[in-house]
Amino acid sequence: MPVRPPDYPAAKASARISPTSVSASSAASPDQPTPLLGNLTPSQFMRRYWQKKPFLIRHAIPDIVAPLARDELFELADQDDVESRLITHFRSKWQLEHGPFAADELPSIKQRAWTLLVQGVDLHNDRARALLDRFRFVPDARLDDLMISYATDGGGVGPHFDSYDVFLLQVHGKRRWRIGAQRDLSLQPGLPLKVLQHFEPEDEWVLEPGDMLYLPPHIAHDGVAQGECMTCSIGFRAPSTSELAAQFLYYLAERGEAHASPNGSALYRDPQQAAVERPAELPPALVDRVGAILAKVDWSDKDVSSFLGTYLSEPKPSVVFDPPERPLDEARFIRRAMKEGVRLDRKTVLLYDSRSYYLNGEESRLADVKNWVIELADNRSLSAKRFVTLSPQSSMTALLHEWYRAGWIQTGELR
Numbered sequence: 001m002p003v004r005p006p007d008y009p010a011a012k013a014s015a016r017i018s019p020t021s022v023s024a025s026s027a028a029s030p031d032q033p034t035p036l037l038g039n040l041t042p043s044q045f046m047r048r049y050w051q052k053k054p055f056l057i058r059h060a061i062p063d064i065v066a067p068l069a070r071d072e073l074f075e076l077a078d079q080d081d082v083e084s085r086l087i088t089h090f091r092s093k094w095q096l097e098h099g100p101f102a103a104d105e106l107p108s109i110k111q112r113a114w115t116l117l118v119q120g121v122d123l124h125n126d127r128a129r130a131l132l133d134r135f136r137f138v139p140d141a142r143l144d145d146l147m148i149s150y151a152t153d154g155g156g157v158g159p160h161f162d163s164y165d166v167f168l169l170q171v172h173g174k175r176r177w178r179i180g181a182q183r184d185l186s187l188q189p190g191l192p193l194k195v196l197q198h199f200e201p202e203d204e205w206v207l208e209p210g211d212m213l214y215l216p217p218h219i220a221h222d223g224v225a226q227g228e229c230m231t232c233s234i235g236f237r238a239p240s241t242s243e244l245a246a247q248f249l250y251y252l253a254e255r256g257e258a259h260a261s262p263n264g265s266a267l268y269r270d271p272q273q274a275a276v277e278r279p280a281e282l283p284p285a286l287v288d289r290v291g292a293i294l295a296k297v298d299w300s301d302k303d304v305s306s307f308l309g310t311y312l313s314e315p316k317p318s319v320v321f322d323p324p325e326r327p328l329d330e331a332r333f334i335r336r337a338m339k340e341g342v343r344l345d346r347k348t349v350l351l352y353d354s355r356s357y358y359l360n361g362e363e364s365r366l367a368d369v370k371n372w373v374i375e376l377a378d379n380r381s382l383s384a385k386r387f388v389t390l391s392p393q394s395s396m397t398a399l400l401h402e403w404y405r406a407g408w409i410q411t412g413e414l415r
């Protein structure tokens with residue numbers, strides 16, 4: 001394992017994000033100015049910058065400490081259920097390898113020009129999850145993950161562009177960012193990663209710990225470490241229209257399956273089919289008939305929200321929940337929750353609309369549970385006091401106990 005330099009102790013780094021950091025429900029309310037956004041309110045930021053133009057914020061989180069120490073990040077990169085990449089730029093050659101990486105498979109920290117990218121750190125670490133939660137002034141449906149990159153001096157991923165919005169928060173050491181709004185987004189051919197062929201930077205800044213750069217999609221950028229550094233990328237998902245269309249059609253097909261009548265009337269039938277001389281020819285009547293069936297496919301707004309709720313709350317393929325080894329029975333769970341409250345597991349996604357709530361990919365009716373599910377979804381926790389008030393509803397306590405046994409929630413308020 002690499003030796004930690006004296007100015008970067010793991011215990012200090014892992015103990016807190018920063019004195020100013022707060023818990024997961026801590027996103028500033030829309031009309032409250034926040035240093036995180038350069039003293040703009042989230043509403044002003046969304047109006048002026050979101051999806052529109054880059055924004056540099058000095059001292060966004062002034063006393064930031066990396067949510068993970070370097071060695072903790074390296075340990076995460078060694079796990080099978082964590083997506084990690086190693087990008088090296090040795091002797092001017094770009095190379096990319098996918099993890100997991102045992103500590104001795106990473107280059108020495110004394111070697112220049114390499115970077116380790118670890119995706120979805122919020123799924124594995126409460127401090128990273130709490131940091132991600134500060135960006136919940138953007139809907140959860142858009143929030144994707146928190147990636148941490150570690151780089152040695154000169155390390156980076158090359159000039160490139162992304163198709164999603166990103167906040168690049170410097171959490172340790174310095175990184176020089178150069179950005180440009182160029183039209184030419186052609187890539188160097190034959191490389192294992194996307195590096196721009198012609199990078200034309202227009203602005204340049206050195207970011208220090210606590211500084212942050214917001215970039216909308218398709219802004220060319222290049223971040224190069226000045227000495228050892230760590231950067232958190234808070235990324236937003238933006239499924240392509242073709243992906244959404246394909247997934248929605250799949251959803252409709254599954255729904256159709258569920259509604260198909262048991263006598264098989266949904267099957268294609270061709271009682272008028274004549275014997276053929278050219279067996280390989282696609283029968284025109286088949287094309288007509290299928291065209292007529294497809295023309296009858298329709299959907300409502302409800303189908304669209306059900307699809308989006310289940311699709312967007314579906315855990316990522318690598319996610320595995322950790323149910324408690326020795327779960328409390330319902331009575332004990334209730335007693336504990338009355339003292340400590342409950343919180344969503346950091347991997348849980350809970351969304352809602354006017355009719356339904358969507359918990360980790362499953363849709364359920366909101367009507368009977370509206371008074372507490374909305375609060376739990378928005379705050380990601382219910383305080384002990386709220387739990388006591390709500391606990392006479394046995395349907396609530398029974399459901400929450402079921403979720404606790406599945407590892408979707410835990411007792412205790414947000415840390």
Ligand code: SIN
Nearest residue numbers: 149156157223231233
């Ligand atoms: C990095 O953190 O090194 C790269 C992040 C990015 O450019 O999107």
Ligand code: CO
Nearest residue numbers: 160161162221
């Ligand atoms: Co990028």
